[in-house]
Amino acid sequence: SQQGEEDPQALSIQEGENATMNCSYKTSINNLQWYRQNSGRGLVHLILIRSNEREKHSGRLRVTLDTSKKSSSLLITASRAADTASYFCATRTGANSKLTFGKGITLSVRP
Amino acid sequence: GAVVSQHPSWVICKSGTSVKIECRSLDFQATTMFWYRQFPKQSLMLMATSNEGSKATYEQGVEKDKFLINHASLTLSTLTVTSAHPEDSSFYICSAKAVGQGAYEQYFGPGTRLTVT
Numbered sequence: 701s702q703q704g705e706e707d708p709q710a711l712s713i714q715e716g717e718n719a720t721m722n723c724s725y726k727t728s729i730n731n732l733q734w735y736r737q738n739s740g741r742g743l744v745h746l747i748l749i750r751s752n753e754r755e756k757h758s759g760r761l762r763v764t765l766d767t768s769k770k771s772s773s774l775l776i777t778a779s780r781a782a783d784t785a786s787y788f789c790a791t792r793t794g795a796n797s798k799l800t801f802g803k804g805i806t807l808s809v810r811p
Numbered sequence: 812g813a814v815v816s817q818h819p820s821w822v823i824c825k826s827g828t829s830v831k832i833e834c835r836s837l838d839f840q841a842t843t844m845f846w847y848r849q850f851p852k853q854s855l856m857l858m859a860t861s862n863e864g865s866k867a868t869y870e871q872g873v874e875k876d877k878f879l880i881n882h883a884s885l886t887l888s889t890l891t892v893t894s895a896h897p898e899d900s901s902f903y904i905c906s907a908k909a910v911g912q913g914a915y916e917q918y919f920g921p922g923t924r925l926t927v928t
Binding site for chain 2: 735740741742743744745788798799800801802803804806
């Protein structure tokens with residue numbers, strides 16, 4: 701069953717703008733991860749945030765986690781056309797439990 | 812960084828035939844490998860988890876006799892789709908967890924697109 705649910709399902713922005721994607725989940729988690737998938741390709745790991753963390757940064761990426769609301773957000777600043785891809789959140793309920801993926805968000809960045 | 816490869820990257824086969832997909836960890840040893848299936852514009856669904864030298868654990872609803880998984884070494888796992896049918900057409904992605912790495916680390920292959928005609 702789906703654990704993470706991203707929204708919006710699709711997002712179209714202009715190059716240079718910021719993109720914010722949200723993920724909500726249902727049960728308590730050990731960590732939450734964000735992945736990128738270019739069309740027809742495999743997954744690229746972007747960032748992992750643990751349940752005891754509230755915010756993490758990696759380059760132009762900023763991830764927040766609110767365990768009280770069971771939600772996370774991924775912010776991509778100063779977007780580029782190359783950021784066009786599908787983005788998935790995935791959760792682990794325990795350190796060794798399986799990764800469960802959300803449905804994904806399709807981000808289109810217009811040049 | 813850790814690299815996972817898959818072969819072939821795409822395959823077309825006729826209905827009723829079997830297809831084998833290989834997943835290799837190129838620069839690390841993987842105690843655990845995972846096989847996912849992804850239909851167009853949908854999420855990844857875990858099919859099975861395999862540990863080196865032991866039988867795979869299949870997710871509910873996945874036919875183990877149809878999707879044969881072998882994890883014979885710490886760097887290779889194979890998925891064989893037996894008697895493939897058009898509904899098996901999908902994107903298959905493997906993932907590997909490294910020995911000695913934190914439990915959080917899981918690396919994904921580039922995927923194999925299977926089309927059954």
